Amino acid sequence: MLSESARMASAAEARFRIDAPNAKPKRVKVIALDRPSEAVVKELAHKAWNGATFFTASAFAGAPPAGSFSMQGWLSDLAGRTKDLIDEVDSADLVVMVATAGENAQAAALIGEACSLKRITTTGLILGGASASDETLSKTLSQMRPWSLMLVIASAADYIEDMLIALRA
């Protein structure tokens, strides 16, 4: 007689798997941390998603050195409307931060801290890692690493789309 494992792992038994949704839609917030990443994220935002929303914090990256920068309005949606970080994080299941190697990713600390407070998972994506110098990449990594539960250094921007699809974003 076949063991239970042998019987149940067969291709024939796969037909009887329950075909009903097994998860609620995931609320994924994708935030570009700099201008080059913003262009990538804007293009992504035009595709069809299961509720993923897209933002930019590039104003923060382009801010002058400490002192003269206003904390108001640094996070916005792609239409330019100012968004409140805490509100956005509060309603997220996952926050994806997109940075470009060599650009200023200091917004990662603010976003990461908010996610940490709210116990929201963060993923960091660094684009252009393959062509960046070690020093350049290290600088961006050092800004992203403390705030990313998962950090991916991708050579091509098309990875982000595949990743978001894989995560059902």
Added chain:
Amino acid sequence: MLRREQNDLLTQTGPGTPGGRLFRSYWLPALLAEELPGNDCPPVRVKLLSERLLAFRDSEGRLGLIDEFCAHRGVSLWFGRNEEAGLRCPYHGWKYDVTGQCIDVPSEPEESGFCKRIKLKSYPLVERGGVLWAYMGDPETQPPLPEWEFATVPDRQRFVSKRVQESNWLQAMEGGIDSSHVSFLHRGDLNSDPLFRGAKGNQYNMADSRPVFEVVESAGGLYIGARRNAENDHYYWRITQWVMPAFTMIAPRGNHSVHGHFWIPIDDHNCWTWSFDYHPIRNLTDAEIAAMKDGKGIHVRYVPGSFRPLANKDNDYLVDRAAQKAGKTYSGVEGIAMQDASLQESMGPIVDRTRENLVSTDNGIIMARHRLLRSVKALIDKGEVPPGVDPAHQKVRSAAVVLPRDQAFKDAAKDALLARPGVAPASV
């Protein structure tokens, strides 16, 4: 999550499939050299990439990998007589050499030249590092011989085994790059398995059960780094190598041997899990080899006379619920290899990836699929040679290192991630 057509593309590797063409770009481990121990030894049936083949070593020591069935009436040549520089079908005496060329048809006059018109499909088969490697692709694009470090060290520094896994290759391979399951499924084995215990790195593992992951593309595939906190503003990094399409190498522990796997499709519902252990600069000890033969580390014990694990789905993997309850094993299955295989086989022959819910820590798997899909497309559309074919991509090592927190592992451990003859592995 993968769309159904993407899942089909990556899991189907038979002749004529895009995924099959990808696998046919590489030298693949086909048999252990010990399966053909001497000239004129019995032939061995081999099924690879959904093709039924037969391997034999002729009277001159030449290796052959040919269509399993006689061109005359379709008899399996496994019953053949391996003698006098060829394999003779026992039914009517047709004889084939290692290239599949028919060299004798006793019922036909020799001068008729009939046998010259009969040739079975055959593939190159070469011996390297205790493994017989097959190349099943276009002869025009046959790559250089494999240069994996384990295959180039002296025999005494290496141990290789293989086992049948009753699932598609991809779900087996994905287990090899899924670092986050180790803290659950394999907990307990670090301190008890003779091939792991005693390493300082184990303490970092036990002290920090919430590793943080970094995935970085390499020339041949991926580096998957798992970092844990270490002393004085340092991180303990375990860096796994994945080289396309089906090679994974796990970070070493202390002065133990380095180990890894190949996951090679037999057909779409079964694969060979190859497991190797080696040390780049020293012989393996008798005790280490005895432990590996006894199924410790990443190896298994077998059903006698086969490469089927002793714990298999027909005996419910010898699951021990008392050991599970007592915390001796997490799933009730003993041994790292079968802990993995039992769960991967339970998914069914080909897991339905349209229904999965991946999370952030699955980015190693997501990136591997992304690279596989991209490479298949580039191969089919443009004829681009996929990553991992170039022997330079194969000269890699996994590594376990302690680094300052501000350093990128791919740069700080650059040398440690390369195979360097005579240099000890980077291990903690």
